[in-house]
Amino acid sequence: MKQTYFTAGPAELYPTVSQHLQTAMDEQIGSISHRSAKFRSIYQFCDEQLRELLTIPESHGIFFTGSASEVWERILLNCVEHESFHLVNGSFSKKFCDYATALQKYAHKQEKPFGEGFDYSEIEVPEYAELIAVTHNETSSGVQMRPVDIHKLKRSHAKKLIAVDMVSSAPFPDLDFSLVDTAFFSVQKAFGLPAGLGVWIANEKCLEKAETLKHGDQHIGAHNNLPMLWKNYKTYETPATPNVLFIYLLGKIAQDFNRIGVENLRRETEEKAKMLYKFVESHPQFSPFVKNDRHRSRTVVVANTQKPSSEIISKVKESGMVVGSGYGQFKDTQIRIANFPATDVEQIGRLIEVLGKI
Amino acid sequence: MKQTYFTAGPAELYPTVSQHLQTAMDEQIGSISHRSAKFRSIYQFCDEQLRELLTIPESHGIFFTGSASEVWERILLNCVEHESFHLVNGSFSKKFCDYATALQKYAHKQEKPFGEGFDYSEIEVPEYAELIAVTHNETSSGVQMRPVDIHKLKRSHAKKLIAVDMVSSAPFPDLDFSLVDTAFFSVQKAFGLPAGLGVWIANEKCLEKAETLKHGDQHIGAHNNLPMLWKNYKTYETPATPNVLFIYLLGKIAQDFNRIGVENLRRETEEKAKMLYKFVESHPQFSPFVKNDRHRSRTVVVANTQKPSSEIISKVKESGMVVGSGYGQFKDTQIRIANFPATDVEQIGRLIEVLGKI
The missing domain is CATH 3.40.640.10 (Type I PLP-dependent aspartate aminotransferase-like (Major domain))
Known part of the structure; x- marks a missing residue:
């Protein structure tokens, strides 16, 4: 697949x-x-x-x-x-x-x-x-x-x-x-x-x-x-x-x-980032790692996970999606989600849906 | 083409x-x-x-x-x-x-x-x-x-x-x-x-x-x-x-x-190199640039050309083949022919045929 x-x-x-x-x-x-x-x-x-x-x-x-x-x-x-x-x-x-x-x-x-x-x-x-x-x-x-x-x-x-x-x-x-x-x-x-x-x-x-x-x-x-x-x-x-x-x-x-126009690309990136941060802020299994909104990356969203990140990564994979683990010492307690132009609003929406069911 | x-x-x-x-x-x-x-x-x-x-x-x-x-x-x-x-x-x-x-x-x-x-x-x-x-x-x-x-x-x-x-x-x-x-x-x-x-x-x-x-x-x-x-x-x-x-x-x-086996690759390279050097030695329009056989590259054959190399390169191109010009100051008076595994005996033969008609 x-x-x-x-x-x-x-x-x-x-x-x-x-x-x-x-x-x-x-x-x-x-x-x-x-x-x-x-x-x-x-x-x-x-x-x-x-x-x-x-x-x-x-x-x-x-x-x-x-x-x-x-x-x-x-x-x-x-x-x-x-x-x-x-x-x-x-x-x-x-x-x-x-x-x-x-x-x-x-x-x-x-x-x-x-x-x-x-x-x-x-x-x-x-x-x-x-x-x-x-x-x-x-x-x-x-x-x-x-x-x-x-x-x-x-x-x-x-x-x-x-x-x-x-x-x-x-x-x-x-x-x-x-x-x-x-x-x-x-x-x-x-x-x-x-x-x-x-x-x-x-x-x-x-x-x-x-x-x-x-x-x-x-x-x-x-x-x-x-x-x-x-x-x-x-x-x-x-x-x-x-x-x-x-x-x-x-x-x-x-x-x-x-x-497409760089302004449109940037707007869509902002929109998808908002979707992701809104989700990790509201879902009990996740929380945004970066507390200060103005320091939050729009292209790489890092979330703390309640469950071990490997469990979440496996679950998401069953639905045909790959998210990254945390970096270095945060490998097991965070996931990283890229928000690049290659994945559109609909795909981000589907990822959020799958993550939401965990 | x-x-x-x-x-x-x-x-x-x-x-x-x-x-x-x-x-x-x-x-x-x-x-x-x-x-x-x-x-x-x-x-x-x-x-x-x-x-x-x-x-x-x-x-x-x-x-x-x-x-x-x-x-x-x-x-x-x-x-x-x-x-x-x-x-x-x-x-x-x-x-x-x-x-x-x-x-x-x-x-x-x-x-x-x-x-x-x-x-x-x-x-x-x-x-x-x-x-x-x-x-x-x-x-x-x-x-x-x-x-x-x-x-x-x-x-x-x-x-x-x-x-x-x-x-x-x-x-x-x-x-x-x-x-x-x-x-x-x-x-x-x-x-x-x-x-x-x-x-x-x-x-x-x-x-x-x-x-x-x-x-x-x-x-x-x-x-x-x-x-x-x-x-x-x-x-x-x-x-x-x-x-x-x-x-x-x-x-x-x-x-x-x-x-294929590296020995076979090497043998075929030697064979194709022989074909190329034999050709440039015998054809009046060409001569091998490197005089000493033991110093002649088997993978990049350089030949002096009687006509400007650009003319030869154009002619060869009409038959769907690309050979290189000489390097640096030899750009106009030499051609360089790569003899790599990607081109086989038959292709080298065809190149020689086309070069031979010039």
């Missing part, structure tokens, strides 16, 4: 994926050269569709990596000489911070207990931090940081670079890219594609920083460093052979999203 | 790919969690099939990255403290060397003119080089280094690590992994898959070196560093979300190859 995946990524494939994949196979996209005009037009198309979808200005380039985790490393190598600052409120923001330490940067952090989020007013940015790393959506804890707070943070620290992890929320957050210097996501979350491609958006200020660091005491990496990516990007190429097929698919999905 | 791709990668997809892809879609491989038992069994299966195909002993782990170029960086960060040594005889061996310089290692090199290869007897390894980097098959120039020479090189420098780039030849070269410390390839060459996955084979000596370097003055990278990859590998997991779909497909193709 085919399952509907409400997992936070890898997740349910967007309904049009299999059709685009078939077209790609018919057009032999898996065999074309990454130095051909055909590939350049695929990259350009994907770039244009993402630019429209996320309102990305010309100051920013769009690059491809193997995964979003790779982008953590690339940002730290290319945009930080000595000190970075991390808002840590979950396992993935912590990993970004750990990457900085592993790369021998001085990683400052401000930390919140699991399940709590940050408001602008409480953030204290260290004086010498060159980069502020924020996570729009913590996949592990279901906590979001509102774009309004992210924007204020940048405005009050205009000379520092700000990096936004939107791995499990893009294209949901309405980020102002005139303020956001760099952001990144992976395709196996809200874009509903198989895993295997990271997308890195970075502006000219990031490039300038990388160009400066390149001539310093520390290296900026050899593979996928920003100056090399940018140089190739000018002709819609990549330094090494990229995942051509997935870039093709991402362009097609972004086009599908643009046809 | 569907074309047959004789390009050196991305290349013709292996004939069973579309069927495996369909099965993967039916089984929703694109949606399963990379922390699930199902993923672990996919990784294990792929590992076992590759191990059988390439005769990889238990001392070596098999890891996945975004591309083979990423592996260049990972090897240099994890296995070289100060000095590496590179046998440079084409654009890709040169890039490996350039990566070392970019990572602030002292990169020694011994260089050959484009189109010439190395024999063991002429190689002079610098005393303090920690790693010897050799390219089994230079995709750019169509030059190979014979496994027998690679093995001698390691035997006479047993204390140094040896890294073998087999990007565009695996599983063709019969490497002795009791001698080869680390090797790597990408899936869009002889394995006939779309691009987007690098495969890194490394032994415990590489791990030991990485563990030592980790506590030194330089970092070993944060993403996909060897200790992290190895730790996760013990349970057939990966540190970050990998390209689950392509790992699944690679396992299936490796199984298909094992059913």
